[in-house]
Amino acid sequence: MRAGRxxxxxxxxxxxxxxxxxGANDAxxxxxxxxxxxxxxxxxxxxxxxxxxxxxxxLPLIDDVPTxxxxxxxxxxxGSLDESAAVEPTSLPEPASEPADDDPTxxxxxxxxxxxxxxxxxxxxxxxxxxxxxxAESIDSPLPDLAVRRINCNGGWVNLRNELPSDQPLxxxxxxxx
Amino acid sequence: xxxxxxxDNGDQAADFVVTxxxxxxxxxxxxTFVSWTAFGVRSQPAAALLSPTGELLGGWLGMxxxxxxxxxxxxx
Numbered sequence: 001m002r003a004g005r006x007x008x009x010x011x012x013x014x015x016x017x018x019x020x021x022x023g024a025n026d027a028x029x030x031x032x033x034x035x036x037x038x039x040x041x042x043x044x045x046x047x048x049x050x051x052x053x054x055x056x057x058x059l060p061l062i063d064d065v066p067t068x069x070x071x072x073x074x075x076x077x078x079g080s081l082d083e084s085a086a087v088e089p090t091s092l093p094e095p096a097s098e099p100a101d102d103d104p105t106x107x108x109x110x111x112x113x114x115x116x117x118x119x120x121x122x123x124x125x126x127x128x129x130x131x132x133x134x135x136a137e138s139i140d141s142p143l144p145d146l147a148v149r150r151i152n153c154n155g156g157w158v159n160l161r162n163e164l165p166s167d168q169p170l171x172x173x174x175x176x177x178x
Numbered sequence: 179x180x181x182x183x184x185x186d187n188g189d190q191a192a193d194f195v196v197t198x199x200x201x202x203x204x205x206x207x208x209x210t211f212v213s214w215t216a217f218g219v220r221s222q223p224a225a226a227l228l229s230p231t232g233e234l235l236g237g238w239l240g241m242x243x244x245x246x247x248x249x250x251x252x253x254x
Contacts, residue, residue, distance in 0.1 A: 008202035009179055010244070034186060114201040122195040123208050124188025142232045144216040148206040149188060149197050160213055163180060164232045168252040171179040173242070174214055174224040177190035 092140035112154030125149040125156050132159035141165065143172075179204040182213045185222075231254045 114120055129147045141164040147157050161168060181200060183191050184207065191207040194200075197241040206213075217226055217237075225242040227250055235250045 117202040120190040148208040169254040175183045175223045176185040177194040
């Protein structure tokens, strides 16, 4: 189960990196969100190399994004992006090893997600944002204390701050529907 | 892995999940942008890798490099 979940997630991540990894419709970034160990210009989905997008025409700005920098630049040496460090799409590596499925310490949360990435209903939860308490162990989580709508898996609402701490690293992928 | 989307509306967000078949990990939608501004994200896609205790291990604008993400995660 766990192995299938990991494979499915990595496969989807690979697809996202290749297909959804474009920011063709989005704004240039004024400040790096996090240490930009690898960064690249927004680029069309069909041209996944950084150099392809250098001459892109002006991209539309995201007008609604607040300008508060939050934790921008934390951990970054100089706060600038190394645009030359663009990363070519890579083939999907095989995991070196995976923990046994019956290892109780490595259990996945019961979030209702699809182990094999098979389709399931997708809909944003309705209604106003509810108050969801932060777990005691999540008080110091760097994620914002914010109720968000879960579109897939079990649906409903989740407090982002409660995603950490976890028993494994967490990749947060920022996306937009358009 | 979690997906944190914003902008547009919930129906479009759901369409995105269906179109790109992201069913194996939670996909969230936040109409407030708070989730993005907390990390200084002003364009998409972007990604941040956090340790189990919340330390920032890496961040990327545009496509994230899967090999590097897996390597960082394995050594976290």
